[in-house]
Amino acid sequence: MTEGPTARYKAWLVYSKLGGKIVKRISAKSRRVNIDLQELLGKKFTGFDTYGKNILFIFERYGIRLHLMMYGTIHIYGEGEELRKDPKLIKLDITLDTHRLVVYNAPIVEIDYAYTLTRRLKKMVGEDPLRDDWDPERAMKLILRNQDKKIGEVLLDQRVIAGVGNILRNEILFRARIHPDRLVRELNKEDVKRIVDISEKLLREWFELKKRGEKISQTILIYGKSGKPCPVCGTPIRFYRQKPHNRRTYFCPKCQK
Ligand SMILES: [Zn+2]
Secondary structure, three states, X not given: OXXXXXXXXXXXXXXXXXXXXXXXXXXXXXXEEOOOHHHHOOOEOOEEEEEOOEEEEEEOOEEXXXXXXXXXXXXXXXXXXXXXXXXXXXEEEEEEOOEEEEEEOOOEEEEEEHHHHHHHHHHHOOEOOOOOOOOHHHHHHHHHOOOOOEHHHHOOOOOOEOOOOHHHHHHHHHHHOOOOOOEHHHOOHHHHHHHHHHHHHHHHHHHHHXXXXXXXXXXXXXXXXXXXXXXXXXXXXXXXXXXOOOEEEEEOOXXXX
């Protein structure tokens, strides 16, 4: 499961290894190739960005957008190194100088001009705490637009806080002491601000831990801990699948109201 911090970490890792290198070969298996791939030959890998769970690799004026969803993976192979997965699963294969960047199984590989992809991504996703343009005030407004929805559902909507996946939303609501079934209209301004502040803190913490090679499991307080004592009050953690998306939901019946 790739949540925002994992997507950003993967993008950062690829760029830290291959940034500045030149495209020598490229092939893609995708219906979203909107330019002639040959135009990318000779172009330099100049940057990366992420929008929630979307990764954007930039090659001068061109861009490649990836969404890994559940099963997509990115591999870097050195010169002469053998592929470690079935070549039939390859969605994108780029030789950058002597290295090979191979993306397997990603459901979205979109190739276009970088500005076109950027413009589209900005419309597609909400506020992302990992981006420089993060605007917490706007994130609060985006939550408050969903008055009649459950906060647990709203936090999964990538058009609200981008990059929050199922584990993060459980951990955010536990820390904010808010029950996932509470409707947005039942929350006061302080509740919404607390949710936004904790989201920012936790997403950034995950990204930093990953960069340092440390495990994020140390930050998991309730996800997957059904029946175990709440780390705050000792009450057993409860589990259910929240409608309408049937996502795995954990909460402390005493701490979260
Ligand atoms: Zn508790």
